[in-house]
Amino acid sequence: MGYRSNDILGKPEWSFNRSVFKSVGFSDDDLGRPVIGIANSWNELVPGHANLRQVAEHVRKGIYRAGGTVAEFGVIGACDGTAQGHAGMHYILPSRDLIANDIEVMVQAHRLDGIVLLGSCDKIVPGMLMAAARLKIPAIFLPGGPMLGGIEFDGRKADLTTMSEALGMLRSNKIDEKTYDHLEELCGPTCGSCAFYGTANTMCCMAEALGMSLPGAALVPAVYADRLRLAEDTGKAIVALINSQTNADKIITYQSLENAIRVLMATGGSTNAILHLSAIAAELGIAAEKMMDAYDRLSESTPQIAKVNPASKYDMEDFYRAGGIPRVMQEISHLLHLDCLSVTGKTMEQNIKDYKFKYPADNNVISTLAKPFSKQKGVAILRGNLAPDTAVTKPAAIDPQMHVFTGSARVFDSEEEAEQAILNGGIKEGDVVVIRYEGPKGGPGMREMYKAMKYIYGMGLAKKTALITDGRFSGTNNGCFVGHISPEAAEGGPLAAVQDGDLITIDIPKGSLHLHLSGQEISARLAKWQRPEPKFTSGYLGVYSKLASSAAKGAVVKI
The missing domain is CATH 3.40.50.2300 (Response regulator)
Incomplete structure (x- = not known):
């Protein structure tokens, strides 16, 4: 049969190409x-x-x-x-x-x-x-x-992300440095x-x-x-x-x-x-x-x-x-x-x-349709006045009691600011941590708010607070979280209008992410908003921040 490679390897017209391949060590048999x-x-x-x-x-x-x-x-x-x-x-x-x-x-x-x-x-x-x-x-x-998996820690086999959870525990005096150092050696075997x-x-x-x-x-x-x-x-x-x-x-x-x-x-x-x-x-x-x-x-x-x-x-x-x-x-x-x-x-x-299964079924890990772990969505799309073009959350990793949560906004314009506040004890029960300007363009690159969520878990706040962002999350995160908020803050999305103290409701059963402000108030705030200067103006990130599409469109580079 004819192969694609024949287009550039046929004799005599393409003998130059054949000689290039042969200089690497390929033979006539290889090239056929x-x-x-x-x-x-x-x-x-x-x-x-x-x-x-x-x-x-x-x-x-x-x-x-x-x-x-x-x-x-x-x-x-x-x-x-x-x-x-x-x-x-x-x-x-x-x-x-x-x-x-x-x-x-x-x-x-x-x-x-x-x-x-x-x-x-x-x-x-x-x-x-x-x-x-x-x-x-x-x-x-x-x-x-x-x-x-690694050594057992906190009721399960450890993994590499356990270190971030453990840091929160170390800072809140739930574990000592010896335990923390031991975990570092054995969480990723x-x-x-x-x-x-x-x-x-x-x-x-x-x-x-x-x-x-x-x-x-x-x-x-x-x-x-x-x-x-x-x-x-x-x-x-x-x-x-x-x-x-x-x-x-x-x-x-x-x-x-x-x-x-x-x-x-x-x-x-x-x-x-x-x-x-x-x-x-x-x-x-x-x-x-x-x-x-x-x-x-x-x-x-x-x-x-x-x-x-x-x-x-x-x-x-x-x-x-x-x-x-x-x-x-x-x-x-x-x-x-x-x-x-x-x-x-x-x-x-x-x-x-x-398919031939090599091990017996384990219903603790994979159940049946007759007895599912949950009839609710494993991953869910949210919409609302904070996310007109959608946001994403993961009910499978969120305690059912947190599937509906209303809290007071604590607003941060970068991942680092939020992480510092969490580790310093600045986040309290009932807060909704808002991390913005971390979307595809604003980040740029839509960073994961992985550490922020792990620190919240380690501080004992995973069932008492929420975190929303135009950035992303690691698949290992749990707690109450919403990401991929589109349009992102750097594009003038409603997330840019949020201020400390604003009430925000996450309602997973209704598929809603709602800022408790009138449309008129949101528009008035955005009218005063000024687009931030790009964080990178050269190199690949400078190009990406100009060409990246929204999270709702896959954050692909569009020319």
Whole structure:
């Protein structure tokens, strides 16, 4: 059959290109096979990527065995955890678009026949999936797998974010420095994406639900031997996709995006998935409004049947052993588009039917539709006079008694100001912490208010206060929180009009975020508002702050 790479490797017109490949070590036999890229985000800075060099070797083995030629290249991948709470977090969300662009450039410049995408963490996974949707070539995604849980602390296995909760406990004299230092050594015992159901693992699960990963690939722990066997099978699968001419846009469709949304709601995944699924949909020309309507509509009829940290004490290894995404999709199968195609070459219905579970079911982690953990939304869209273009929250991580909350605004114009006030004891019961100018443009980069929520938890205020922002949250956050408020404050959204002492109501059952002011008063305040100077005027962040769309549209770069 004719491969894409033949377009630039046919003799004699393209012998120059052949000589370039041969100078790297490729042979005539290699150049007669499909040339398959491995976009590898391995590095020594991110725990979720530290094992990807070894994983890539097994992908290579599978490609060679199936008759393909491997061309591996590197992709950037920054760590959300390391970037938390300082200027580095401005770069994390914008890196998603860079990753998509980087892969596009490498695939198109070298006319690759297909691509295997290796990544595990928050913005790397959606960036890779955006590239797959954009390129419309055979593609398959493989994560490195989650890490194992750490020492038991505060009633559950610790994870890396436990340190932030513990800092609040240390500051409020609930634990001593010896306990705190001991926790630092033992909260993250292995490599892998973080052991909780945050954005990293949520997006790996979304890739599987979309059909872009082999069944079960999302949750096999990084240190399990099955992760390497999956890698070899992934290598074989990409060759089969090329031979069957199955491009990624046959797999990532509006129907498969609806499947992913169903799985997101059923598992109570990260709110950031809404941002990223919208960005992937944008690559296919699917309007943001259509996606927002889908989140609203599907959340109403999708009960939560999986409960994982931060919504429970069970971590990702427990989720995997309980059956993971295959068990969830099997349980909610009548809600899914089962005729959607996957990278196995089979439909989702066939994948669910054929999947072999290695461990017994655990209803403490994955329940049934007959006995769901909650009939309420796992992730919810809010609207109101504070969020005309929507906001996002996560009922699955919020105590039911906090699903309706009215409090007095404490307003901060940056993440750092809010964090300092929390640690200094400046937030009291009944407050609604408002953190603004942290949206896609205003941040820029829509930083996560992760530490602020962890500090509130550590100070014992998680069930007594709320936090709202035009920024984002980590998938591990719990407490009462609302993010992605659109339009953002830097664009003159109503959030810019809020003042200390204003009453704000969060009403999740009604899908409402309301500022207790008249429309006339909000308009009068905004008439006096002055747009703040951009925080960055040069470099990539200077460009991003000018071109980023709103959170309601996926925060994608729009020219």
